[in-house]
Amino acid sequence: MKEDPRLIATRQAALDAAQKILMDEGVLHVTHGAVSKATGISRSTLYRHWPDARSLRDAAFRRIATPPNIPPKTDGPLRSDLRWLLSVLMGALNDTPWGQIAPQVVAAASTDAEARLVITEFMKDRFASVEAVFAAAIDRGEIAADVPVEQLLELAVAVPYFRKLIRHEALNEEWLDKHVDLLCSIAKTNSGQ
Amino acid sequence: MKEDPRLIATRQAALDAAQKILMDEGVLHVTHGAVSKATGISRSTLYRHWPDARSLRDAAFRRIATPPNIPPKTDGPLRSDLRWLLSVLMGALNDTPWGQIAPQVVAAASTDAEARLVITEFMKDRFASVEAVFAAAIDRGEIAADVPVEQLLELAVAVPYFRKLIRHEALNEEWLDKHVDLLCSIAKTNSGQ
DNA sequence: TCTACTATGCAACAAAATGTTCTATAGGAG
């Protein structure tokens, strides 16, 4: 049995609006009333879909926070693979809802286990991708087997997040080049410690 | 003319409670009603001090977000100076209200110019401290003059914040040692690029 | 097309949170 198309349409329109409100005005303003006014959907219908304010906010979070699962390239030289992957991450932070919403999720995570789960899952994927790139480089003998991969992973991902979420500075091609340069340089000189 | 001691006492007690609520339950629960119930101060008095919910929350934020201004040590070897400074930062993130509240400030910053200002000011101080450490090391000839200091600064600060705020992982002595090791190693091998 | 089902809109309602205003009281300053 298929779902009633009206359910789907309502949910979609409501979450679209909730997402926009979340990004533009912050989590405080994501309410049934605000979504109703933005969409024309009646409050009672919204309450039927999401029984209270919290479930509505959670739904908005979860919808945005679904990560685009990106399989890493591991064929080129390390520099090329790394640049491609971080370029995708940069694009996601700059141009997708996730980039705008991440700060709110981060904050929610400090008091909400659900949001914390969203983040750790998301990060696990990120780290796995970057790790695959380094592992391939080690397999190819391009970098030593004993480079501190864990730390490199963290550097690779921490810096773009820090710049974007905390410092509110631009992530652009120029920065990306420098960042990749530094990572490669570390990977190639920091073995055997 | 001095301020009425009752004003001071009320403000302090109220903000103490607001701070605790902010950390324990999140910004959503910082309300005049909640603070009144927690402190015994009447709602009307609280409204006299902070005319609306937003100003109360802002006050709670600003009170916590005041950074402890830490002058860096620049006399020892680089490794020692760096470790001392990052150890203080680690301590602040682990054990002070700032560490618990930072995620909320980060989130607020995405829609609130005031919060954004708090963060950038705070970060400017952090960066200046770390920069002083590197500059001293360059003066002593301990590291080359052309190491990419800007990037090193960012690495030094980004990683602890990322671990704490986003990954919710522990900052401990073991991690600190590794982090400082890596930073020194980068500083000493990455000149002239 | 006809029928049974169900999601929606709407209005009325209850409950709680959010602000406002007034008055009596108590603490602090000179």
Added chain:
DNA sequence: CTCCTATAGAACATTTTGTTGCATAGTAGA
């Protein structure tokens, strides 16, 4: 002791939040 002012408390208006019943309209299936 006296004036000033901050607070407590209650009464009140307003907005937000959540609930319920009912008429309407869209959907699926025969």
